[in-house]
Amino acid sequence: xxxxxALIMIAAIMLTVCACAxxxxxxxxxxxxxxxxxxxxxxxxxFVDNNGTNTFPYTMDGETIVIExxxxxxxxxxxxxxxxxxxxxxxxxxSKVSFLKVDEETxxx
Numbered sequence: 001x002x003x004x005x006a007l008i009m010i011a012a013i014m015l016t017v018c019a020c021a022x023x024x025x026x027x028x029x030x031x032x033x034x035x036x037x038x039x040x041x042x043x044x045x046x047f048v049d050n051n052g053t054n055t056f057p058y059t060m061d062g063e064t065i066v067i068e069x070x071x072x073x074x075x076x077x078x079x080x081x082x083x084x085x086x087x088x089x090x091x092x093x094x095s096k097v098s099f100l101k102v103d104e105e106t107x108x109x
Contacts (some may be wrong), residue, residue, distance in 0.1 A: 024060040025080045029087045029099035038078075038087055038099055 025040040036049035045058045045067060058067045065078040065087070079088045087099040 023082070024065070025085075025087050028102040030102050031089075031097055031099050036099075037102070040087075 024042075025038075026042065028037055028039045030037040034049065036047070039046040039048075040058070043057060044055050045065070047054045047056070056067045056069060058065055060066070060080070061076070063079045063081065064076050065080055067075050067078065069075060077090050079090060080086075081088065085101045089097040089099065091097065
């Protein structure tokens with residue numbers, strides 16, 4: 001009986017850990033032409049471009065990255081493709097700018 005109870009508890013803990021797995025971009029993504037980058041750590045998105053560095057909290061809503069600006073406004077102009085491991089900046093005209101995953105070890109894509 002104790003073994004069965006222990007196995008049930010272990011299974012429940014494993015399912016809880018798996019259910020809480022982080023879904024979304026993780027690490028550094030770079031736009032090849034401009035060199036601008038976005039780094040995601042699960043809580044914050046760090047944007048780096050010619051104008052400097054900005055850090056904002058974010059959450060995932062499906063494939064949409066919801067960024068909270070310092071004034072509390074939520075913006076939804078980025079999406080994430082898990083299959084391609086690519087972040088897209090969606091432009092008003094319907095086009096997209098691709099931010100490709102950077103290999104952390106080599107610094108390349």
